[in-house]
Amino acid sequence: QKEVEQNSGPLSVPEGAIASLNCTYSDRGSQSFFWYRQYSGKSPELIMFIYSNGDKEDGRFTAQLNKASQYVSLLIRDSQPSDSATYLCAVKRVGDYKLSFGAGTTVTVRA
Amino acid sequence: NAGVTQTPKFQVLKTGQSMTLQCAQDMNHNSMYWYRQDPGMGLRLIYYSASEGTTDKGEVPNGYNVSRLNKREFSLRLESAAPSQTSVYFCATQGTGPAFFGQGTRLTVV
Numbered sequence: 217q218k219e220v221e222q223n224s225g226p227l228s229v230p231e232g233a234i235a236s237l238n239c240t241y242s243d244r245g246s247q248s249f250f251w252y253r254q255y256s257g258k259s260p261e262l263i264m265f266i267y268s269n270g271d272k273e274d275g276r277f278t279a280q281l282n283k284a285s286q287y288v289s290l291l292i293r294d295s296q297p298s299d300s301a302t303y304l305c306a307v308k309r310v311g312d313y314k315l316s317f318g319a320g321t322t323v324t325v326r327a
Numbered sequence: 328n329a330g331v332t333q334t335p336k337f338q339v340l341k342t343g344q345s346m347t348l349q350c351a352q353d354m355n356h357n358s359m360y361w362y363r364q365d366p367g368m369g370l371r372l373i374y375y376s377a378s379e380g381t382t383d384k385g386e387v388p389n390g391y392n393v394s395r396l397n398k399r400e401f402s403l404r405l406e407s408a409a410p411s412q413t414s415v416y417f418c419a420t421q422g423t424g425p426a427f428f429g430q431g432t433r434l435t436v437v
Contacts (some may be wrong), residue, residue: 250425259417259428260370304370306426313358313377314385315426319369
């Protein structure tokens with residue numbers, strides 16, 4: 217079992233719709249969770265991080281964490297063509313220095 | 328404030344050649360990382376350095392060496408490049424929060 221797994225994608229959504237991305241992780245000791253966006257040919261850039269159970273909102277983005285079920289999700293509301301990218305989920309375990317990444321989910325927003 | 332700077336951005340090597348990828352950060356972070364990214368494989372950790380003076384292997388260390396020169400700089404060396412090392416390489420740094428990435432080095436080994 218991979219440490220971090222994401223929807224295989226690709227995910228295609230119409231402009232203005234909600235894109236929902238899911239990520240599950242295997243280690244219950246994980247404490248920090250991050251979502252990165254990566255445009256084609258570019259480096260990953262941080263969108264959001266979440267440490268506590270529940271929802272965290274930042275503009276059109278909402279991260280949701282459920283440690284009991286070991287999943288973290290990202291919702292993109294009012295999706296725009298500029299949101300078309302690959303989204304990477306990353307998890308950091310307690311006492312560990314490194315991040316573990318999922319393989320990413322590619323999102324395409326149709327105009 | 329440049330953040331994380333990698334050099335070079337592009338490189339073509341012949342099989343068996345050596346080279347060093349450079350990474351420098353001005354974020355005053357203790358931890359630094361080297362990842363490679365291949366299509367469909369996501370980001371895989373090659374080596375990391377939790378603090379100045381320490382380095383540790385990640386998932387895919389074979390064929391690579393690293394040096395944490397000081398707090399700011401972390402280099403990745405390929406001693407004898409192989410076609411399997413064709414990839415995009417990212418350096419990242421992390422303090423107590425998220426990691427931040429350099430712009431990447433696209434390496435082709437022919």
